[in-house]
Amino acid sequence: MSKILRSKKEIDQLLKRKYKLHFVPTMGFLHEGHLKIVNEAKRNTESKTLVSIFINPIQFSEILDFDLYPKDLKNDISKLKLLKTDFIFIPQKNFISNSISKIKIGKLSKMLCGVDRKEHFDGVATVIMKFLTLLRPEYIYLGEKDFQQILVIRQLIKDFSINTNVRVIPTVREKGGLALSSRNKRLSKQQKSLAQKIYHELNGVKSKINKKKFHLSELIKVKERLLKHGFKQINYLEIRKEKDLTLIDKNYDSCRIFISANIGGVRLIDNLRLGKTRIIGKFVSK
Numbered sequence: 001m002s003k004i005l006r007s008k009k010e011i012d013q014l015l016k017r018k019y020k021l022h023f024v025p026t027m028g029f030l031h032e033g034h035l036k037i038v039n040e041a042k043r044n045t046e047s048k049t050l051v052s053i054f055i056n057p058i059q060f061s062e063i064l065d066f067d068l069y070p071k072d073l074k075n076d077i078s079k080l081k082l083l084k085t086d087f088i089f090i091p092q093k094n095f096i097s098n099s100i101s102k103i104k105i106g107k108l109s110k111m112l113c114g115v116d117r118k119e120h121f122d123g124v125a126t127v128i129m130k131f132l133t134l135l136r137p138e139y140i141y142l143g144e145k146d147f148q149q150i151l152v153i154r155q156l157i158k159d160f161s162i163n164t165n166v167r168v169i170p171t172v173r174e175k176g177g178l179a180l181s182s183r184n185k186r187l188s189k190q191q192k193s194l195a196q197k198i199y200h201e202l203n204g205v206k207s208k209i210n211k212k213k214f215h216l217s218e219l220i221k222v223k224e225r226l227l228k229h230g231f232k233q234i235n236y237l238e239i240r241k242e243k244d245l246t247l248i249d250k251n252y253d254s255c256r257i258f259i260s261a262n263i264g265g266v267r268l269i270d271n272l273r274l275g276k277t278r279i280i281g282k283f284v285s286k
């Protein structure tokens, strides 16, 4: 039986039981990506799984994006019950108010998605801080799709000496490669098939790098191709280091390719691991 919790009082009651909590934060409208994370969290039978469903208003840069964020609480609860999730935490709207004390994340929040979503990662860090201090979970589970978010949360945990471990779950994709996202619901069939091109292009870059054939200028060509296919805007397409998201350079480092692109009013992100990579001259090489 899954137990639904809605208030701090109920959480405080739960904490008295001294369970080891494996915590999965979500904004709801659950898809197979979320469910895979929940299943992973449930693998540890000595602990209890707690999934939160909360659309955090202070991590949205545009009010329209917040208003249009898909919701289906009833369906989410049935999915989580089917998985025998131990606890489902659905905080009330005032869990995060506009006047809440805010966490300010440094450099990490200013690159990639932080360039045009200025307050986004401070908003994410603030809600996660609130969850972590309230729930004191042994583990927090995060999806690789939101790679920058993982680094932000890792930094938050380190800076504030929080006793929670991070587990990262690989990105779950549709057959055609599109990373599952609640926002995909807002895409038409045609826009969805266009969105598949993101993964296709990222894979193309990866396989060229594996063959040592990737000239840096090709990133511009990839962007041009995506725009020609019908993307409205490419917010970024960059190869950066996994450890701190600085740009790839002549030293070998574990790198990833990161992309954010808009179709209609929907902002999509994705990333792919490239392994140890560096720049030689104008070429990206293994």
Ligand code: AMP
Residues within 6 Å of the ligand: 025, 026, 027, 028, 033, 034, 037, 141, 142, 143, 144, 145, 146, 169, 170, 171, 172, 173, 179, 180, 181, 182
């Ligand atoms: P969200 O509900 O979008 O805030 O996501 C909640 C958690 O699920 C975050 O840790 C995300 O990184 C993760 N997540 C979202 N989409 C996927 C996916 N396609 N595969 C794996 N994890 C995901």
